[in-house]
Structure formats: C-alpha cells, structure tokens
Amino acid sequence: MGSDSTGFRWLKRMDKYLRFEYLTKHGGGNNNMQQATTNRNANEKYIPAFKGRELGVNLVTPRELGSEFVTLSWANGLRAKKRSHLQKGQTGEYKYAGLFCNTKEDEQLDQAMTDVKAERIEIWHSTAGQWGEHWALPRVALFLLAEWLGSKGSWENWGERERQGLVYGWKYDAKKKRDASYFRLQVVLRPLLKRGYAKPLVLAMGNTSTDYAWNLLYWQRQVLAFAHQAMGDDDQALTLWSYALPVGASVEPTTRNQQEIYPIQVLPVPLDIVYLQRYEVKPQEIEVLSRLSRESVQWSRETYQRILEPTAAPA
Numbered sequence: 001m002g003s004d005s006t007g008f009r010w011l012k013r014m015d016k017y018l019r020f021e022y023l024t025k026h027g028g029g030n031n032n033m034q035q036a037t038t039n040r041n042a043n044e045k046y047i048p049a050f051k052g053r054e055l056g057v058n059l060v061t062p063r064e065l066g067s068e069f070v071t072l073s074w075a076n077g078l079r080a081k082k083r084s085h086l087q088k089g090q091t092g093e094y095k096y097a098g099l100f101c102n103t104k105e106d107e108q109l110d111q112a113m114t115d116v117k118a119e120r121i122e123i124w125h126s127t128a129g130q131w132g133e134h135w136a137l138p139r140v141a142l143f144l145l146a147e148w149l150g151s152k153g154s155w156e157n158w159g160e161r162e163r164q165g166l167v168y169g170w171k172y173d174a175k176k177k178r179d180a181s182y183f184r185l186q187v188v189l190r191p192l193l194k195r196g197y198a199k200p201l202v203l204a205m206g207n208t209s210t211d212y213a214w215n216l217l218y219w220q221r222q223v224l225a226f227a228h229q230a231m232g233d234d235d236q237a238l239t240l241w242s243y244a245l246p247v248g249a250s251v252e253p254t255t256r257n258q259q260e261i262y263p264i265q266v267l268p269v270p271l272d273i274v275y276l277q278r279y280e281v282k283p284q285e286i287e288v289l290s291r292l293s294r295e296s297v298q299w300s301r302e303t304y305q306r307i308l309e310p311t312a313a314p315a
Contacts, residue, residue, distance in 0.1 A: 144240045167183070180206060224243070249264065
C-alpha cells in the first residue's frame with residue numbers, strides 16, 4: 001500500500017484496511033457504512049461538485065502561516081458556565097462536552113467565531129485551579145489536514161510519521177509518573193472557512209482520548225471508500241479533507257476511571273449520498289485546503305520533534 005503525489009488513489013482498495021472491529025470495540029464511531037451501502041440504489045450515481053478537479057496538487061503558492069496555532073481541545077463533561085448567564089448575574093453551572101479553544105489568542109479567530117455566533121463559556125481547569133474563557137463548539141464539521149493516513153500500528157516507523165501530517169506517539173510524563181500518549185492533527189473548521197478564516201487549529205488529544213481521535217480517522221477512511229464506491233470512479237483522487245467530518249459528544253456517557261465522560265465521536269448521521277453531498281469540499285475551497293494539507297507535513301515534523309523526541313518536554 002502506498003500513496004502518490006495525486007492523493008489517495010489507493011483508497012479504492014481500502015476496504016480490507018477498515019477497522020470495523022476497532023470501532024465496535026472502542027465506541028465513538030458510527031457503524032452505518034454497511035447499512036448505507038445496502039440502502040443505496042444501484043442505479044443511483046454520486047457526482048461530487050469537485051468532479052474532475054485535482055485535489056492532490058498544490059495549486060497556489062504557499063504562504064507563511066507562522067509556527068503558532070490555536071489549540072482545539074475536547075471537554076468530556078467539564079464544569080462550565082455560560083458567559084451569557086454570568087453577564088445576567090446567574091451562576092448556574094453545567095457539564096460541557098464538546099470542542100473548545102481559548103479566546104483572545106487570535107483576533108481574526110475571535111471575529112470569525114463571533115460571526116458564526118459561537119458561544120463564549122467559562123470552563124473550570126482543576127490543574128490551574130481557575131476558570132478560563134473559551135469558545136465552545138459542541139458540534140462542528142472539521143476538515144482534517146494530512147497528506148496520508150496509515151493505521152495506528154504503522155506509527156512505529158519514524159519514516160511514516162515524518163510524512164503524514166499527523167503527530168502521534170507515547171512519552172513518559174514525569175509529573176504523572178507514567179507514559180502518556182499524544183495526538184495532534186491540524187484541522188480547519190468548516191463554518192469558519194466559509195467566513196474566510198482558513199488558518200488551521202490543532203486538534204490536541206491525549207491519554208485515553210487518543211483512541212477516540214483514531215476512531216474519527218477510521219471513520220473518515222470509510223467515508224472515502226464509500227465515496228469511491230458511490231462515484232463508481234477509481235480515477236478520482238480523494239484526500240483526507242475531501243469531506244468535512246461532523247463531530248460532537250456521544251449521547252451516552254462512557255465510564256473511565258470510575259467517572260462518566262462524554263467522548264468525541266462522529267455525529268450519528270447515515271453515511272449515504274446525501275451525507276457525501278452535504279459534507280463534500282466545495283470547488284472554491286480546494287486550493288487553500290490543498291496548500292494547508294501539504295504545509296501540515298512540515299508542521300508535523302517540527303511538532304513531533306518538539307513534544308515527542310526524547311529530549312522534548314511534555315506538551
């Protein structure tokens with residue numbers, strides 16, 4: 001199995017690599033691909049809006065984005081307060097499950113979040129012992145930026161890590177006195193991209209949450225395999241960001257370390273042609289996502305060296 005400069009042509013042969021057993025065992029994924037395939041009319045053909053466009057080619061000159069990116073984290077049921085309530089003198093707390101990122105780190109990001117009417121909330125950080133203000137994204141569609149995606153087991157090989165655009169590995173955490181896993185992947189928020197904000201955020205997951213992050217990637221491979229089948233076209237290259245990935249919190253909690261948590265998962269939307277049409281990349285979005293995906297490779301090399309090399313401090 002390999003990749004070429006035009007993208008994921010090998011995905012037409014990916015059925016044997018799909019991790020149905022993994023998704024079933026660990027949860028967080030939607031096992032509806034077989035149902036969607038069964039329900040699809042054999043005479044119905046899917047033609048994407050980007051049909052014939054070369055998704056795997058860098059179409060514009062890369063620009064310097066800088067080395068710092070806003071981190072996108074997952075709250076699995078943390079103490080939270082709505083800013084709108086605080087402004088009204090209310091103090092009611094609730095458990096928040098969803099993605100979040102810091103406010104006031106990027107003025108353009110703050111403006112884009114305001115434009116899409118994202119909510120500001122306060123989240124309690126037990127380690128720091130204080131509340132912090134964040135943008136809340138309980139449900140959102142993400143474009144995943146990476147040039148190639150292998151299996152979780154393939155990451156024992158440094159050469160594959162180096163070229164994928166994804167950062168994953170283990171390192172000893174001196175503070176917790178145990179090994180800790182790290183997962184980092186650049187993403188573009190689809191609602192913000194529509195508003196002109198195209199700078200990636202870094203999806204950061206760790207420890208037990210990395211399993212759920214891998215579930216997202218396994219699901220995306222199912223989407224791409226199904227898209228090839230629905231198109232009936234083996235020559236159309238598909239990339240990881242060919243379709244946005246709708247994510248949110250699990251409906252039912254999972255017990256981890258005697259605590260109930262709400263892990264990240266793909267939203268329970270049937271995988272069918274309607275799904276493909278709803279989340280496919282728009283032709284006008286291809287150029288910027290193609291460039292960002294290629295730039296993510298260098299970012300992943302630098303990030304891996306920074307947080308997972310033996311001499312690096314845990315991030």
